Each structure stands twice: as C-alpha cells, then as structure tokens.
Amino acid sequence: MNATDRSRIKSPWILHFDTGSCNGCDIETWALLTPKYDIERFGMLNKANPKHADMLLVTGPVSMKVADRLRNLYNQMPEPRFVIAVGNCACTGAPFSDCYNVHGGIGKIIPVDIFVPGCAARPEAIIDGVVLGLKIWRQRAFAPRPKERPLPATESSEAAP
Amino acid sequence: MAVDWTQLTIQVLLVVLSPVAIGLLFGIDRKITAHMQNRVGPPIIQPFYDLIKLFGKRTMVMNNGQIVFAFACLFLQAAALALLASGGDLLIVFFVSGAGSVAFVLGAFSARSPYSYYGSQRELLQILAYEPVLLLVILLIGYDRGTFTVSRLDTNLLPVLPLALIALMAVLVIKLQKSPYDIATAHQEIVSGPYVEYSGPYLGITKLANWFEVAVIFGILTLFYWNENMALSIAGKVAIVAVALFATQVLDNATARLTRERMLRFTLPYGILLVALNMALIYLNRQGVF
Numbered sequence: 001m002n003a004t005d006r007s008r009i010k011s012p013w014i015l016h017f018d019t020g021s022c023n024g025c026d027i028e029t030w031a032l033l034t035p036k037y038d039i040e041r042f043g044m045l046n047k048a049n050p051k052h053a054d055m056l057l058v059t060g061p062v063s064m065k066v067a068d069r070l071r072n073l074y075n076q077m078p079e080p081r082f083v084i085a086v087g088n089c090a091c092t093g094a095p096f097s098d099c100y101n102v103h104g105g106i107g108k109i110i111p112v113d114i115f116v117p118g119c120a121a122r123p124e125a126i127i128d129g130v131v132l133g134l135k136i137w138r139q140r141a142f143a144p145r146p147k148e149r150p151l152p153a154t155e156s157s158e159a160a161p
Numbered sequence: 162m163a164v165d166w167t168q169l170t171i172q173v174l175l176v177v178l179s180p181v182a183i184g185l186l187f188g189i190d191r192k193i194t195a196h197m198q199n200r201v202g203p204p205i206i207q208p209f210y211d212l213i214k215l216f217g218k219r220t221m222v223m224n225n226g227q228i229v230f231a232f233a234c235l236f237l238q239a240a241a242l243a244l245l246a247s248g249g250d251l252l253i254v255f256f257v258s259g260a261g262s263v264a265f266v267l268g269a270f271s272a273r274s275p276y277s278y279y280g281s282q283r284e285l286l287q288i289l290a291y292e293p294v295l296l297l298v299i300l301l302i303g304y305d306r307g308t309f310t311v312s313r314l315d316t317n318l319l320p321v322l323p324l325a326l327i328a329l330m331a332v333l334v335i336k337l338q339k340s341p342y343d344i345a346t347a348h349q350e351i352v353s354g355p356y357v358e359y360s361g362p363y364l365g366i367t368k369l370a371n372w373f374e375v376a377v378i379f380g381i382l383t384l385f386y387w388n389e390n391m392a393l394s395i396a397g398k399v400a401i402v403a404v405a406l407f408a409t410q411v412l413d414n415a416t417a418r419l420t421r422e423r424m425l426r427f428t429l430p431y432g433i434l435l436v437a438l439n440m441a442l443i444y445l446n447r448q449g450v451f
Contacts, residue, residue, distance in 0.1 A: 004217035010210040038200040040191075043207050049352045051221065051360035054214070078361045079219040 008054070008080065009134050011043040015053035015077070019070055019106060020096075021060025024120035025087035029057055031123045039127065042134075050076035055133065057126070061089040061096040062103040074110045082133050084114045087121045094119065175246035176239070179376040180369065184208045186379075186402070187372075190410060197414045215365035223272040223358050230268025231359065231366045237261030238373035245380045248312025251299050258377050262288055265367060269355035280354025284345040286421050291332040294432030295381075298325045298332075301436055302384070305443055311384065318385045321446075324439035326385055328432045329378075333405055335428070336378045338371075339413040342424050350418070379405075
C-alpha cells in the first residue's frame with residue numbers, strides 16, 4: 001500500500017446529504033460529530049462541500065425533486081469517492097418505496113457502496129458502515145486498479161442556479 | 162563572492178522543513194483542541210494524511226485561472242518564507258506574502274460561485290484587518306533596530322516590543338483561520354469560503370500555501386527572541402510559538418465567530434493603539450524617562 005492509499009484510508013472527509021429523510025437518521029449522523037462518538041479520531045471531517053468530500057452519506061428516500069440534486073452532488077465529488085446509504089429509507093425507500101413522489105432507495109440514482117440499515121440507523125451502525133467502507137478501500141488499494149466508474153447520466157439539464 | 166555552503170544548507174533546510182513543522186503544529190493543534198472538547202482527536206500527523214490524500218484525488222477544475230492563482234499563491238508564500246529564512250528584508254517578506262494572499266483571493270474570485278465570492282470578499286476584509294497591524298509592527302521593529310534585515314536583528318526584541326507582540330496575536334488568529342476571526346472560511350456558514358471551488362490536488366496546493374503563510378507569520382514571531390547562546394535562542398523561539406499557538410487555541414475554543422464589522426472594529430483600532438503605545442514607550446525610553 002503506498003502513501004496515497006494509506007492517506008485515503010486515514011482521511012475520509014464526509015458530505016452528508018438529506019434526500020427527504022424524516023430527520024431521524026440525520027440526527028444520528030450529526031451525533032457522530034459529538035465527543036461521545038468523535039469520528040475525527042478516524043480523520044473524518046464533515047466538509048459540507050462535495051468538492052472536498054470523499055464520502056457521501058445519504059439519508060432518506062429519494063424524492064422526485066431531489067434526485068437531480070443528488071446526482072449533481074455525486075458528480076461534483078472527485079474520484080475516488082464512496083457512497084453510504086444510511087437508514088432503511090436510503091437503502092430501499094422503506095415505507096415510502098411505492099409513493100408517487102419517491103424514486104425509492106438512492107441505489108436507483110447513484111451507485112452505492114455500503115448500505116447501513118436501521119430506522120433510525122444507530123451512530124454505532126453508521127461508524128461500522130464507514131469502517132467497512134474503509135476496509136473495502138484498503139482491499140481495493142491492494143487489488144489491481146479498477147476502471148473509474150462512468151458518471152451517471154443526467155436526466156434533466158443541470159442549469160446553474 | 163564566496164558562497165557559505167553551511168549557511169546555505171541551513172537556509173534550504175529551514176525552508177523545506179518549515180511546512181513539515183507547521184503540519185505537525187496543526188496536528189498538535191487538532192489534538193489539543195479535541196482534548197479541550199473531551200474528544201480523542203485525530204493522530205498528530207493527520208494534516209499530512211489530508212494533504213497526501215488531496216494530491217492523490219482526481220483533478221477537477223473550474224477554469225485555468227484557478228490553477229495559475231493557486232500556484233502563484235504557493236510560490237509567493239514559499240518565496241516569502243525563503244526570504245525570511247535567508248535573512249532578507251522583513252518589509253519584502255511582508256509584501257511578497259501579502260501578494261500571495263491577494264493571489265489566493267483572485268483564485269477564489271475566478272470561479273463564478275456565490276460562496277466563493279462571499280469567501281473572497283471576506284478574505285479581502287481580513288487582509289484589510291490584519292495587514293496594517295502587521296506592517297506597523299514590522300515598521301516598529303525597523304524603528305527600534307534601525308534595520309529591516311532579518312540577519313541583523315540579533316537582539317532580544319521581547320523586552321522592547323511586548324505590546325507589538327500582543328498586537329500580532331490578532332494577526333495570528335486571522336492567519337490560522339480560527340474563531341473568533343475565521344470569517345472567510347466560516348464552516349457551516351459559507352461552507353469553506355475561498356476554498357469552496359478548489360478540489361483535489363489544487364485544494365492541496367492552496368492548503369500548502371496556507372502552511373507557508375502561517376510559517377512566515379510564526380517566523381516573524383520567532384524574531385522576538387534572540388540569545389547569544391544558540392540552544393537557548395532556539396528554546397526561546399519554540400516557547401514563543403508554543404505560547405502563541407496555545408493562546409489562539411484557547412480563544413478558538415472559548416469564543417464564537419464574530420461578524421466582519423466587529424473584526425475590523427476590534428483589530429484595527431486596538432492593534433494600531435498597541436503599536437502606537439509601544440512606539441511611545443521606545444521613544445520615552447530613548448529620552449531617558451525610565
């Protein structure tokens with residue numbers, strides 16, 4: 001493992017995005033920053049900026065309106081990146097999966113690497129998910145380099161605000 | 162003119178090792194801040210992990226101007242540090258470092274993004290807040306010593322310029338992007354201000370430029386202590402850096418972010434007042450009042 005791969009594992013910066021969650025998972029995600037869970041000990045920082053982030057934590061089912069924004073955020077994150085679906089809604093859409101205004105899980109919009117189930121997902125489970133993600137990253141570092149994933153196609157135009 | 166190879170080696174080592182020292186200093190800073198907040202905190206070499214990771218990311222740029230200004234900023238800040246380390250003119254160090262700050266602002270302005278614009282406007286305001294104070298402190302050093310050449314500042318400035326050192330603390334807080342004056346990079350408020358449109362390797366370059374910038378200001382702080390004894394001199398310089406860093410940490414953890422107006426209203430009058438008082442002290446001392 002070279003220095004770059006080692007550094008990647010040691011410093012995953014997080015972007016948290018709410019695609020229509022009830023805020024249950026959001027509160028649990030924010031709890032990660034508190035002294036009790038202190039994810040900064042893994043080198044993680046909450047960056048609130050897709051261009052600086054390595055990991056995308058998504059909570060909530062993807063509503064029709066937010067799908068483009070989610071895709072936009074994902075496209076703005078430079079490779080290598082990692083997507084974690086936090087909570088049942090983000091994983092499958094859960095109770096909202098067949099609603100008229102909901103796409104379902106975020107897997108329908110962007111490729112997901114880790115699914116963290118739970119309603120709401122416990123902070124411990126989210127940390128587990130992130131650590132599992134780092135483990136996969138470590139395996140990828142040893143494995144021959146896969147091709148970069150193509151950017152998902154945009155459905156409607158992403159006009160600047 | 163014969164080249165003094167030993168001195169040259171020391172100077173090159175100073176320029177190369179300064180960012181490493183500043184990286185470690187940031188790591189210690191994050192660790193102590195974490196302990197102050199009852200957390201464990203990241204490892205001390207965390208800033209290096211962050212930097213290497215950023216250099217390993219895929220390049221995404223908004224426009225070519227961004228790249229040019231990022232490199233200009235890095236080059237100018239490194240040049241300022243090199244001038245300081247080679248015992249050059251303190252005023253030139255100040256102006257070159259200032260040009261680096263302006264290059265950074267221009268880089269942020271080159272991307273058409275609201276947050277980037279907000280951030281660079283605020284960064285300009287910060288420059289307006291600390292630059293006069295820093296310049297006046299440097300002028301005061303020149304007034305007291307009769308020279309701006311760093312290599313000839315071989316006296317202990319601490320007893321002569323105590324108030325100027327206090328005035329420099331506000332400058333340090335702004336340069337370190339810490340509360341209450343982390344106005345440009347205000348996280349959770351305007352995301353990360355001028356850094357917002359930079360990503361991957363170019364974000365790394367701007368971060369590295371900031372390390373050099375901080376190295377310059379810490380370098381100016383270390384000028385305040387000097388001793389005949391080399392070991393004692395270095396110990397005193399390290400002590401000044403440690404005390405200054407700890408003071409900014411306490412401020413950072415004890416205060417909330419202030420508004421831009423209050424930053425200007427505080428740093429400019431009080432900074433200039435402190436420098437003026439210090440100048441009066443030197444003058445009275447020369448007249449033999451004390």
